[in-house]
Structures are given as structure tokens and as C-alpha cells.
Amino acid sequence: MGNKHTVFTHEQLEAYQDCTFFTRKEIMRLYYRYQDLAPQLVPLDYTSCPDVKVPYELIGTMPELKDNPFRQRIAQVFSEDGDGHMTLDNFLDMFSVMSEMAPRDLKAYYAFKIYDFNNDDYICAWDLEQTVTKLTRGELNAEEVSLVCEKVLDEADGDHDGRLSLEDFQNMILRAPDFLSTFHIRI
Amino acid sequence: MAQPPVFVLSVPETPDDPEGQEPSPYDESEVHDSFYQLIQEQSRWAAEEGLELQQREPGPGALGALGDDHQALLGPEGVPVHSMATLRILASMPSRTIGRSRGAILSQLYNRTVRLRRRAARRPQLRDVGRSARPSLRLYDLELDPLVLEEEEKRVLLVKELQGLTVAQRDHVLRGMPLSLAEKRCLREESRTPRGKRRARQGGRGLPSCCSQLQDSCVLALHNLGLVLLSGLQALKPWRYALKRIGGQFGSSVLSYFLFLKTLLAFNALLLLPLLAFIVGVQAAFPPAPPASVPAFTGLELLTGGGRFAHTVLYYGYYSNATLSQPCASPPDGGQCPPEAGGLPYNMPLAYLFTVGVAFFITCITLVYSMSRSFGESYRVGSTSGVHAISVFCSWDYKVTQKWASRLQHDNIRTQLKELLAVWQLRRGPRSMCWRLRRVAVLGLVWLLCLGITLGCTVAVYSFSELMIKSPGSTEREGALLALPLVVCLLNLGAPYLYRGLAALERHDSPVLEVYVAICRNLILKMVTLGILCYHWLGRRVGTLRDQCWENFVGQELYRLMVMDFLFTLLDTLFGELVWRLISERTLKRRGKPEFDIAGNVLELIYGQTLTWLGVLFSPLLPAMQIIKLLLLFYVKKTSLMANCQAPRRPWKASHMSTVFISLLCFPSFLGAAIFLCYAVWQVKPSSICGPFRTLDTMYEAGKVWVRHLERAGPRVSWLPWIHRYLLENTFPIYLVSALLLAVIYLNIQVVKGQRKVICLLKEQISNEGEDKIFLINKLQSVYERKERSRVGRTEAAVMPPALFTDDGDTW
Numbered sequence: 001m002g003n004k005h006t007v008f009t010h011e012q013l014e015a016y017q018d019c020t021f022f023t024r025k026e027i028m029r030l031y032y033r034y035q036d037l038a039p040q041l042v043p044l045d046y047t048s049c050p051d052v053k054v055p056y057e058l059i060g061t062m063p064e065l066k067d068n069p070f071r072q073r074i075a076q077v078f079s080e081d082g083d084g085h086m087t088l089d090n091f092l093d094m095f096s097v098m099s100e101m102a103p104r105d106l107k108a109y110y111a112f113k114i115y116d117f118n119n120d121d122y123i124c125a126w127d128l129e130q131t132v133t134k135l136t137r138g139e140l141n142a143e144e145v146s147l148v149c150e151k152v153l154d155e156a157d158g159d160h161d162g163r164l165s166l167e168d169f170q171n172m173i174l175r176a177p178d179f180l181s182t183f184h185i186r187i
Numbered sequence: 188m189a190q191p192p193v194f195v196l197s198v199p200e201t202p203d204d205p206e207g208q209e210p211s212p213y214d215e216s217e218v219h220d221s222f223y224q225l226i227q228e229q230s231r232w233a234a235e236e237g238l239e240l241q242q243r244e245p246g247p248g249a250l251g252a253l254g255d256d257h258q259a260l261l262g263p264e265g266v267p268v269h270s271m272a273t274l275r276i277l278a279s280m281p282s283r284t285i286g287r288s289r290g291a292i293l294s295q296l297y298n299r300t301v302r303l304r305r306r307a308a309r310r311p312q313l314r315d316v317g318r319s320a321r322p323s324l325r326l327y328d329l330e331l332d333p334l335v336l337e338e339e340e341k342r343v344l345l346v347k348e349l350q351g352l353t354v355a356q357r358d359h360v361l362r363g364m365p366l367s368l369a370e371k372r373c374l375r376e377e378s379r380t381p382r383g384k385r386r387a388r389q390g391g392r393g394l395p396s397c398c399s400q401l402q403d404s405c406v407l408a409l410h411n412l413g414l415v416l417l418s419g420l421q422a423l424k425p426w427r428y429a430l431k432r433i434g435g436q437f438g439s440s441v442l443s444y445f446l447f448l449k450t451l452l453a454f455n456a457l458l459l460l461p462l463l464a465f466i467v468g469v470q471a472a473f474p475p476a477p478p479a480s481v482p483a484f485t486g487l488e489l490l491t492g493g494g495r496f497a498h499t500v501l502y503y504g505y506y507s508n509a510t511l512s513q514p515c516a517s518p519p520d521g522g523q524c525p526p527e528a529g530g531l532p533y534n535m536p537l538a539y540l541f542t543v544g545v546a547f548f549i550t551c552i553t554l555v556y557s558m559s560r561s562f563g564e565s566y567r568v569g570s571t572s573g574v575h576a577i578s579v580f581c582s583w584d585y586k587v588t589q590k591w592a593s594r595l596q597h598d599n600i601r602t603q604l605k606e607l608l609a610v611w612q613l614r615r616g617p618r619s620m621c622w623r624l625r626r627v628a629v630l631g632l633v634w635l636l637c638l639g640i641t642l643g644c645t646v647a648v649y650s651f652s653e654l655m656i657k658s659p660g661s662t663e664r665e666g667a668l669l670a671l672p673l674v675v676c677l678l679n680l681g682a683p684y685l686y687r688g689l690a691a692l693e694r695h696d697s698p699v700l701e702v703y704v705a706i707c708r709n710l711i712l713k714m715v716t717l718g719i720l721c722y723h724w725l726g727r728r729v730g731t732l733r734d735q736c737w738e739n740f741v742g743q744e745l746y747r748l749m750v751m752d753f754l755f756t757l758l759d760t761l762f763g764e765l766v767w768r769l770i771s772e773r774t775l776k777r778r779g780k781p782e783f784d785i786a787g788n789v790l791e792l793i794y795g796q797t798l799t800w801l802g803v804l805f806s807p808l809l810p811a812m813q814i815i816k817l818l819l820l821f822y823v824k825k826t827s828l829m830a831n832c833q834a835p836r837r838p839w840k841a842s843h844m845s846t847v848f849i850s851l852l853c854f855p856s857f858l859g860a861a862i863f864l865c866y867a868v869w870q871v872k873p874s875s876i877c878g879p880f881r882t883l884d885t886m887y888e889a890g891k892v893w894v895r896h897l898e899r900a901g902p903r904v905s906w907l908p909w910i911h912r913y914l915l916e917n918t919f920p921i922y923l924v925s926a927l928l929l930a931v932i933y934l935n936i937q938v939v940k941g942q943r944k945v946i947c948l949l950k951e952q953i954s955n956e957g958e959d960k961i962f963l964i965n966k967l968q969s970v971y972e973r974k975e976r977s978r979v980g981r982t983e984a985a986v987m988p989p990a991l992f993t994d995d996g997d998t999w
């Protein structure tokens with residue numbers, strides 16, 4: 001294991017510390033987790049800012065993510081090109097937002113992006129159906145799924161245009177105090 | 188009030204030429220060069236990526252029909268499909284481009300900037316088009332790419348804003364921005380460099396530049412110190428990996444129990460520190476004369492707390508009632524030794540009283556603060572509505588990492604959704620009066636039975652305690668002293684099972700209500716039992732132990748209660764979880780493991796903590812024992828959980844329940860202990876042969892003695908006795924402060940009521956705006972439809988007139 005001084009420069013560690021919710025030790029721990037995913041691919045020296053992406057297939061095998069039905073969406077939202085392949089910056093960003101110190105608004109924003117399957121900045125009924133299907137592993141029949149989606153839109157859609165905008169979603173999250181404790185990955 | 192502006196939609200019915208005066212983006216292409224390319228891109232995107240207002244994800248069939256924009260078609264399932272022109276207008280609505288939160292806009296803009304810089308092949312999406320998509324508002328610009336300029340401006344503005352903040356504020360803002368990490372680092376770099384500019388700006392205001400440099404370096408040093416402290420604290424955080432495993436296997440609900448345990452550990456450590464520093468440590472350095480006979484150490488002391496332990500720092504009786512000074516030849520009792528020149532006299536009674544008081548006060552403030560913070564996070568106006576949305580979006584626990592645990596979560600969520608749907612369908616059915624009456628009768632009966640059981644337990648404890656007083660020789664034999672704690676613990680163990688059995692008759696609709704009712708009943712039982720015991724100690728034992736050290740006795744009783752409680756918790760874990768699992772697997776052949784009873788276990792913790800708080804005055808080291816007990820309990824519960832239990836099947840609102848637990852810790856538990864303490868300090872005569880208050884009428888008199896001593900000391904400290912006489916002894920300031928507090932609370936309630944009304948009004952307004960929007964879109968759509976139809980009609984008439992005439996001829 002390399003000394004932290006040879007992996008990152010002092011400036012880089014300071015920057016990471018100021019821009020994420022992690023301390024130095026946690027950043028180093030996360031770096032080693034990232035490196036363990038693809039030891040041949042990830043260099044041991046990040047002082048020259050290499051442009052290395054770990055493919056989604058390896059990210060999806062992490063124990064924190066492998067049983068999560070939304071792991072593909074999470075990786076897509078946090079990756080740079082939306083394809084799920086993540087650089088170290090994306091990796092740190094993902095766990096920083098999912099850590100327990102991230103504020104509610106930030107988590108709500110990323111949760112909205114995760115549940116927006118077709119990336120059109122609205123959670124429409126199709127997105128909701130996808131979400132419910134993934135949550136229940138397809139064990140609810142179609143009628144029940146559409147009923148649930150209808151109820152959700154009734155409850156959360158403020159301007160009655162048939163889909164949830166970011167404000168509607170944030171409004172709904174404000175009324176759910178459990179959101180902070182469930183939208184949280186410990187690493 | 189101003190007149191609302193009148194909008195008149197003036198659209199010519201049959202335009203004479205295609206390039207008429209309609210405000211269509213088509214025509215803009217000839218006026219503004221810069222938007223032509225944009226519009227081409229928009230139409231290409233809209234054609235390829237699908238429609239916006241369609242309800243379902245469009246299949247390939249619908250897309251093929253929209254390659255050209257001749258007429259409005261009906262898409263699959265009869266959903267009206269809008270024409271290209273309408274879509275273009277819709278795409279440039281303010282809500283698509285501006286109406287979102289600032290963070291979203293910035294992130295979109297900056298992601299686009301990054302992508303543009305890298306010359307990515309990806310086509311910019313519709314949502315990334317900034318204000319420039321509204322042709323009528325954008326001034327024609329000579330720049331090649333107005334989008335980049337717009338974003339550059341925004342970025343520069345943002346960087347300037349960041350420079351104006353302090354380092355800590357800037358970090359706080361950066362961390363909370365929904366931008367990618369690389370962008371945040373760039374922003375941070377840019378906002379850090381021009382330190383000279385800031386200095387120059389401040390120099391212009393008259394401040395010397397060296398002063399601001401010093402300020403900057405101080406702030407930076409403090410910031411780094413804060414980071415070092417934070418990382419140190421996090422290293423001290425125990426059980427990080429254990430908590431992660433528990434959360435991963437059982438979810439947030441079971442984790443809340445262990446987090447509550449950790450909170451209690453912190454409270455006890457906070458309580459113990461001043462006691463150790465100011466009472467126990469000092470007295471241990473100045474031990475009093477040892478008593479005549481010291482009994483030998485037998486193992487029973489660990490259970491009873493008496494015997495060898497009776498004359499140690501553990502109990503109140505050990506503490507001296509005089510002013511301690513540096514040791515000299517004769518024992519420092521009664522002030523026979525002249526005070527040394529450098530020795531600082533330490534008034535032990537005053538220190539005892541003040542330290543216990545201050546420790547309780549700090550605990551109170553910390554409890555109220557954490558309770559109010561927890562309450563603020565978990566209760567919201569209108570939080571009971573929206574249960575479906577919350578189940579869909581907030582019920583998946585991202586902490587869960589095991590396959591079988593995640594399978595369990597899927598099952599739980601499915602069950603929960605099915606139950607919600609069933610409840611919604613059931614609610615439609617009428618509830619008969621007979622059914623309701625029956626229900627009320629059953630509930631009333633069950634409550635009566637439970638209260639009867641509580642009364643029975645209370646009477647049992649009371650009569651047993653009277654029996655202990657009356658039976659001779661009970662205080663001499665150490666083993667017999669364990670009888671009362673044993674009885675209390677047995678009742679505390681057995682009654683909850685009876686309650687659970689009775690609750691099966693009730694069959695509540697909502698599982699949360701079941702949990703609340705169970706907590707309520709258990710809490711009533713425990714508090715009433717403790718109340719009886721407190722009366723027994725302060726009311727009866729003080730009388731019967733007149734010539735002995737009754738405080739030591741009370742301290743020992745509490746020690747015994749704590750130890751018995753711990754032993755019974757271990758027994759309950761063993762039999763309730765391990766043996767039950769073995770029985771249910773082997774004999775009853777059921778595959779499910781027993782559920783971890785979160786509410787019951789948390790109440791046990793609260794009970795144990797109440798015992799600690801009750802006993803602090805009489806046994807200052809009791810918090811240390813509680814800390815050891817909590818540490819052992821953590822490992823025992825964790826092992827038993829991993830081996831024997833499963834997560835609760837019902838949905839558990841972890842954050843609501845955490846608030847309930849900490850409120851229970853504050854209100855019946857801490858408040859009761861504080862009342863007990865106040866009564867003991869103010870009203871009860873301390874025993875005359877032991878302890879720091881042996882010569883006084885009440886413990887509080889130690890403070891009064893000191894104030895009188897200060898009065899005699901001279902005019903320099905006369906403000907302190909003045910405060911004591913007019914603010915503490917006088918009741919008027921207390922009434923005034925209470926009245927002020929009540930007024931503040933009332934004002935806050937009114938403010939909240941007003942905010943609720945405002946929220947209702949705003950919701951209505953949003954709904955109305957939504958209806959307006961749909962109305963306008965439909966109107967727009969009908970206008971374009973008419974235009975298209977008339978244009979198609981004209982072209983057909985122009986192109987194929989002969990066919991029409993022959994048709995006419997044929998039909999005739």
C-alpha cells in the first residue's frame with residue numbers, strides 16, 4: 001500500500017477534502033476501495049491526474065451496490081458520460097452524496113435524477129412504473145403497479161400535469177423524514 | 188389592485204402567404220441567424236428522442252409517423268400528440284429553462300460547458316439550451332456561440348460570489364452544490380487565487396492589508412484545526428464497522444436501537460466527566476479515616492453493592508463534609524490543621540452539590556437540544572399525506588448489502604404497497620355502527636385489563652417493600668437485600684409478555700399505532716414501579732434508617748436494581764431470542780426467526796438510564812457502571828441479533844421513532860429523575876453520621892451557608908448574595924421567566940398556523956397554474972392544427988384540382 005503522499009499531492013487531498021464530505025483518511029480509504037475494483041487499471045499514483053475509468057460491470061459488483069435494484073441508475077447518474085463508467089472523481093462524488101453528512105436538498109436532487117429513467121428532467125408515469133417494478137422485483141401485477149403510480153401522481157403532482165418536476169419531488173421529500181436515513185450508503 | 192393584463196390571441200385564420208406574420212419559430216430562422224442552427228438541432232432532437240407530453244415511452248411506431256410535421260396525429264391509445272411547432276414552443280417554456288432550482292441550472296450549464304470544452308460528440312440536449320431559446324427576448328449577439336458566452340458569464344458570477352465568502356462558507360456552499368467533483372475543484376481553484384484582488388478591495392475601504400492577511404491566515408489555521416479535530420473525533424467513533432454490518436443486514440430500523448445505545452453512552456460519558464473531576468478524584472486524593480472494621484471481599488458485593496464496597500468512593504457516605512486542604516500531620520477533618528500557604532481549600536459539600544447540579548443541567552440542555560433537533564427533522568406540516576409517494580421513493584434502504592436482506596426488503600415493500608392499496612380499497616366500504624361499537628368495547632376491555640395488570644404489579648411491589656421494612660434482620664443479611672430488585676425485575680420482564688398477548692386481541696389497522704400503544708403500556712408500568720420505589724426510599728426508608736446512613740442504602744438499592752436489570756436483560760436475550768429460535772425451528776418447524784423487538788429493547792435502555800439518573804446523587808460512580816453495562820449490552824445484543832433474529836416485517840419509521848425515543852428519554856425519564864433529585868436536595872434531611880451534608884438540615888443549605896459566608900466576606904462579592912436573595916430565593920423572577928417562555932411558545936404556535944395557511948394557498952396556486960398551462964397548451968395546439976389543416980387544404984387544392992373534379996364528376 002502506498003503512502004498517501006505518493007498517491008495524491010497535498011493540494012489534491014485538500015481539494016477533495018473541501019469539496020466532499022470526507023476527511024483525508026476516508027478519501028484514502030475510498031481510493032483503495034476504488035483501486036481494489038480494478039487493480040490493473042487504476043494507477044497507484046494520481047498526482048498527474050490520469051484519466052482512468054472503471055467500467056460499470058466492476059462498479060456493480062461492489063458489495064454496497066450489488067443488491068441494490070437501482071445500481072445501474074446510480075452509476076449512470078454519477079458517471080461523466082451517463083454510461084456508468086466512473087472515474088475516481090465520480091466515485092468520490094457518489095459516495096459523498098450518499099454519505100450521512102450530505103444535506104437533504106443535495107440528496108433529493110440526485111435521487112430525482114436516479115428515478116428519472118428517461119433523463120427528461122421529469123418523473124413521468126413510465127419512470128414511476130419502472131421504479132415500482134424494480135422495487136418489487138416484478139411481483140406486483142400490472143394493474144396494481146398502475147394503481148400505485150396513479151396514487152403517487154395524485155399525491156405528489158402539484159400542478160397536475162401528469163408528471164413530477166424537481167420541485168414536486170423536493171416537496172414530497174420534505175414531508176418524508178426517513179429519506180435521509182434510507183438514502184444513505186455506508187462505506 | 189392592478190388590472191390584470193388582457194391577452195388577445197390574434198391569429199389570422201387563413202394566411203395569404205406562407206411567410207406570414209405568425210409568431211412561429213420557423214420564421215425566426217430568417218431574422219436571427221444564430222437560432223437557425225438551434226432550431227434545426229431542436230427539431231432533430233425532438234424527432235429522434237420522442238415526445239414530451241406523451242404519457243408513455245413512445246414506441247418506434249409513433250416516432251415514424253412524426254418525421255414530418257404536417258398534421259396532428261393520434262398516438263397510441265388515443266393520447267393526443269402535439270405537432271412539431273407546438274413542441275418547439277413548449278420546449279422553450281420558462282419552466283423548462285428557468286423554473287428549476289439554481290443548483291440544477293448551474294449544474295446543467297456547467298456540465299454543458301465541460302462537454303463543450305471537450306468537444307464531445309454528443310448533441311446538446313434540449314434542456315441544456317439556455318435562455319437563448321426564447322427568440323423574442325434574446326438580443327442578437329455577434330459572438331459565434333452565444334451559449335458558451337452565457338455560461339461563461341454565469342460561471343464568472345458564481346466565482347465572484349464564492350470569493351466573497353469566508354473559507355468555511357465557501358466549502359459549505361461547494362459541498363452542497365449539485366455539480367460534479369471535477370467542476371467543484373475548478374471552482375474552488377478559481378475562487379482561491381485572486382487573494383490580491385480581495386486585499387486591494389479591502390485596502391480601498393481603509394483597512395490595512397496586513398490585517399486582512401492576518402485574518403485570512405487565522406481563519407485558515409482555525410479551519411485546519413477544525414478538520415484535524417473532526418478527523419480525530421471520527422477515529423474515536425467506535426463500532427463503525429459493526430454498525431455498518433448491522434445496517435447492511437437488518438436495515439435502518441434495527442440500526443436505530445444501536446444508535447440510541449451509542450447516544451446513551453455519550454450522555455453517560457458527559458455526566459461522568461464532571462463527577463470524576465470534581466468529586467470522585469478529589470475525594471480519592473484525600474481519603475477519610477477508614478472505619479473500624481472493613482469486611483472481607485466476598486463475591487456477593489458485586490451483586491449487592493454493600494459489604495466491602497460500602498466504604499468506598501462508590502457511595503455518598505464516603506465523602507467528607509469539611510473543607511479539604513493539603514495533607515498535613517493530623518488528619519484533615521474538622522479543620523484542625525492550619526491551611527498551608529500554597530494549598531487551595533476545597534469545600535467538599537459545596538462541590539458535591541454544585542457538581543451534581545451542573546452535571547444535571549448540562550445533561551438537561553443536551554437532551555432538550557437533541558430532542559428539538561430530532562423533532563425538527565422528523566415532523567413536517569402535512570407529513571401524514573403522501574404515504575404512497577413516500578413508500579415508493581423513500582422506503583428502499585440503500586444501506587442493505589446482503590442478498591437475503593435485500594430480498595426481505597423487496598418482500599416488505601411489496602407487502603406494504605399491497606396493504607396500502609387494500610386499505611384504500613377498504614376505505615370505500617361502509618363501516619357499520621355495530622362494528623364500531625364492538626371495536627370500542629374490545630379496545631376498552633384490553634386497556635382495562637392492561638391497567639389492571641399494572642395496578643397488580645404496583646400493589647405487589649408496594650406490599651413487598653413494606654414487607655422488607657417490617658421483617659427484622661433484612662438489612663443485615665446481604666443476600667436478602669436482593670429480594671426487592673428481583674421482584675421488580677421479574678414483574679418488568681413478565682408484564683410486557685402479558686401485554687403483548689392481550690394486544691393480539693386488539694388487531695389494530697396500522698402497525699405504527701400498535702407499537703405506540705405497546706410502548707405506552709410498558710412505559711406506564713415502569714414509571715409507576717419506579718415511583719413506588721422512590722416513595723419507598725425517600726418516604727419510608729429515611730424514617731426507618733434514622734440513625735444509619737440512609738443515602739448509602741438508597742445508593743446500594745439503585746446499584747442492585749441496575750445489576751439485576753442487566754442480568755435479567757441477558758436472560759431475556761438468551762431465552763427470548765436464542766431458545767425461542769431453537770424451539771421454533773425444531774419443534775414448531777417454522778422457518779422464520781424471531782423478530783427483533785425494537786420498542787421493548789429501547790424501553791429497557793431508557794429504564795436503565797432512569798435508574799442511573801436517579802442514583803447519581805447517592806452514588807457518583809453509577810454512570811461509570813452504566814457505561815460498562817452499555818458496552819457489554821452492545822456486544823451481547825449484536826451477537827444475539829446476528830445469530831437469532833430477523834428484521835421486523837412491518838414498516839418502521841426510523842426517524843419518527845428516534846424522535847419518540849429521545850422524547851421519552853427527556854420527559855418521563857429525565858424529568859422524573861430531576862424531580863426526585865430536587866425533592867431529595869430540598870426537602871429531605873440528610874443523615875447525620877455520613878456524607879458531605881451531615882450537619883445540615885437539607886442538602887441545599889450547603890449553598891446557603893456558602894452565600895452567608897460570602898456576605899460576611901466583604902463588599903467586593905456582594906453581588907453574588909444579592910443574586911441569590913433576589914433571583915433565586917424570590918419567586919417573582921421565576922414567574923416572570925415562565926410567563927415570557929409561555930408567550931414565546933404561543934407566538935411560535937401562531938406563526939406555524941399562519942405558515943400552514945400560506946402552504947395551502949400556495950398549493951392551490953400551483954394547481955391553478957398547472958390548469959392554466961394545460962389550457963394554453965391545448966389552445967396553442969388547436970391554433971396550429973387549424974393552421975396546418977388550412978395549409979394542407981390549400982396545397983392539396985393547388986396540386987390536385989383535376990382529381991377533385993373527376994371525383995365530383997364520378998359521384999354525380
